Amino acid sequence: xxxxxxxxxxxxxxxxxxxxxxxxxxxxxxxxxxxxxxxxxxxxxxxxxxxxxxxxxxxxxxxxxxxxxxxxxxxxxxxxxxxxxxxxxxxxxxxxxxxxxxxxxxxxxxxxxxxxxxxxxxxxxxxxxxxxxxxxxxxxxxxxxxxxxxxxxxxxxxxxxxxxxxxxxxxxxxxxxxxxxxxxxxxxxxxxxxxxxxxxxxxxxxxxxxxxxxxxxxxxxxxxxxxxxxxxxxxxxxxxxxxxxxxxxxxxxxxxxxxxxxxxxxxxxxxxxxxxxxxxxxxxxxxxxxxxxxxxxxxxxxxxxxxxxxxxxxxxxxxxxxxxxxxxxxxxxxxxxxxxxxxxxxxxxxxxxx
Numbered sequence: 001x002x003x004x005x006x007x008x009x010x011x012x013x014x015x016x017x018x019x020x021x022x023x024x025x026x027x028x029x030x031x032x033x034x035x036x037x038x039x040x041x042x043x044x045x046x047x048x049x050x051x052x053x054x055x056x057x058x059x060x061x062x063x064x065x066x067x068x069x070x071x072x073x074x075x076x077x078x079x080x081x082x083x084x085x086x087x088x089x090x091x092x093x094x095x096x097x098x099x100x101x102x103x104x105x106x107x108x109x110x111x112x113x114x115x116x117x118x119x120x121x122x123x124x125x126x127x128x129x130x131x132x133x134x135x136x137x138x139x140x141x142x143x144x145x146x147x148x149x150x151x152x153x154x155x156x157x158x159x160x161x162x163x164x165x166x167x168x169x170x171x172x173x174x175x176x177x178x179x180x181x182x183x184x185x186x187x188x189x190x191x192x193x194x195x196x197x198x199x200x201x202x203x204x205x206x207x208x209x210x211x212x213x214x215x216x217x218x219x220x221x222x223x224x225x226x227x228x229x230x231x232x233x234x235x236x237x238x239x240x241x242x243x244x245x246x247x248x249x250x251x252x253x254x255x256x257x258x259x260x261x262x263x264x265x266x267x268x269x270x271x272x273x274x275x276x277x278x279x280x281x282x283x284x285x286x287x288x289x290x291x292x293x294x295x296x297x298x299x300x301x302x303x304x305x306x307x308x309x310x311x312x313x314x315x316x317x318x319x320x321x322x323x324x325x326x327x328x329x330x331x332x333x334x335x336x337x338x339x340x341x342x343x344x345x346x347x348x349x350x351x352x353x354x
Contacts, residue, residue, distance in 0.1 A: 009052075009085060011043055012133060019047040026133055028094070028126045037095065042074065042088040050084030051229050054134045055222060057089065057144040059111050059188060060207070061096015061103070066144025068210035069202075069218030076219060084231045087134060100208065102149065112184060114191035127188075135192045140169060141199035142225065143189050144218060146207050150303040151311075154265035154296070155204035155217045158183065160190070161244065165198035172228040173200065173221040176239040176266075177296060177316060180246045206302060240333035241326045245316040248298055251275060251289050253306040260304075263313070267297045268327055275313050278306070293317040296326075 008015050012026040025038035055073075057066025070090040073079070079086070091097045095104050103109055108123035116127025135141065147153040156177035159170035170178045183190035183201075192199040202221060205214040226232035253259075257278040263269060269291040278287045289312065299314035306312065318326070 009045065009137070011087065011137065012041060016043050016045055018045050018049065020045055026089075026129070028129050029122060039089055039092055039094060042090075044079060044081060044086040044088070046081035046083045046085070046231070048083040050082070050231055051140060052085040052087070052138045053140040053142065053226070053229065053231070054087040054089065054138045055142045055144065056092050056130075056134070056188070058091045058093055058097050059143065060109075060145065060148075061091075061093040061099065061101050062149070062207040063102070063144075063146040064097070064208065064210055065146045065205045065214045066202070066218070067091055067097075068215050069144055069222070072215045073219045073222050080233070081226075081231050082233060084229070085138075086226070086231070087138065089134070092130065102207070111188055112186035114186050114188050115195070130188070131191065131195065135195050135197045135199075138197050140165065140225075140229070141189070141192050141197055142169070142173075142222065143199060143201040145201050145203050146205045146209075146214075147203065147299055149207060150301060151299055152206045152265060152302050153203045153299045155202065155214065156298060156316075157200050157202060157221075158189070159200040160193055160198075163193055163198050166193055166200055168228065169198065169200045169225050171242060172224050172236070173202070174224045174237055174239055175202070175204075175217065175221065176241055176243060177298065178242065178244045179203075179248065179298075179316065180244055203299075241329040243296065243316070243318065243322065243326055245295075245318065247317045248314055249292060249317065250311040251292070251313045251315065253278060253308055253310045253312055254289070255286050256307045257281065257286050258304050259301070259306060259312065261300065261313075263297050263300075265297050265300055268295075268323060269297060269315065270294055270323070289313075291315055294320055294323045 012024040014024050021044045024041050027036050027038050029037040067090045113123035113127040115131045116124040155175050157170045157173050157175045158179045159166045160182045161167045161180040189199040189201050205211045223234040227234045260277045273291045295315040295317040298316040
């Protein structure tokens with residue numbers, strides 16, 4: 001794949017030659033007092049031209065696992081690019097990050113505001129800046145996310161698999177689950193891919209946390225992608241299996257109460273299997289919710305107290321043959337010492353809801 005951009009290369013108003021790394025600040029807005037609000041970027045350029053890829057985190061200001069992934073990637077093993085350019089943005093939604101909030105000060109969701117406009121509202125202007133300063137200068141993108149408030153996600157990649165380049169990145173990353181779809185209207189990855197910069201997202205873990213197992217998965221995934229693009233010499237680690245799914249469905253509470261889960265993120269489940277028991281506040285069993293299909297537990301609530309209609313568990317649906325095949329591959333990987341380390345990495349989660 002050929003890169004879109006060759007030197008000179010300019011980001012946030014600064015020219016960065018081949019062979020140099022630089023920290024720059026991208027202005028996205030101003031405070032009430034007129035001070036600049038700027039997104040910190042680390043730009044790493046190899047001596048040889050090649051693909052340009054961005055990696056962004058904390059588009060939702062409370063989703064800091066991605067920030068930790070970029071930190072670990074930068075300060076772990078040395079990043080010696082063979083070719084190309086890497087742009088790292090550990091905190092995109094500076095407003096939300098400062099206030100520990102998911103959204104912008106005007107309560108807009110930045111990840112539903114793309115591609116934005118130059119003269120729109122706050123979210124629209126920030127989205128426009130990110131599209132022109134990052135997406136338009138890159139060939140590929142990785143956007144790092146976690147679950148929403150009071151939820152956790154089993155690590156999974158989301159991508160439009162009808163796009164060959166997005167599919168290639170999704171398969172390379174190394175998660176066991178890939179959810180196929182273009183993404184919600186106005187989302188960063190949907191609009192970036194539409195603009196000609198195939199972008200995938202990692203959904204993993206909880207908000208307001210930096211979880212060690214998620215950092216391992218994220219940093220290895222980035223190295224896998226850079227290796228496949230020919231930008232980095234790094235061993236490519238594969239998961240025990242790769243399940244590509246299109247359909248997911250939430251199980252919702254039928255009555256108010258306290259939950260006791262019988263499954264954890266990443267568990268295989270069968271149609272009709274008990275997922276969670278709902279107890280009254282006095283400890284009396286009220287209902288047992290079961291899986292509506294064969295599948296894998298993709299996401300779960302982390303708050304055990306619920307009201308009717310609240311989401312409890314998200315299941316990525318599989319056919320009976322898929323379920324059997326993936327279970328077999330997991331069992332085989334656990335008996336293979338060479339594959340054991342990657343199996344542990346792919347299945348580890350710091351949060352288990354009891």
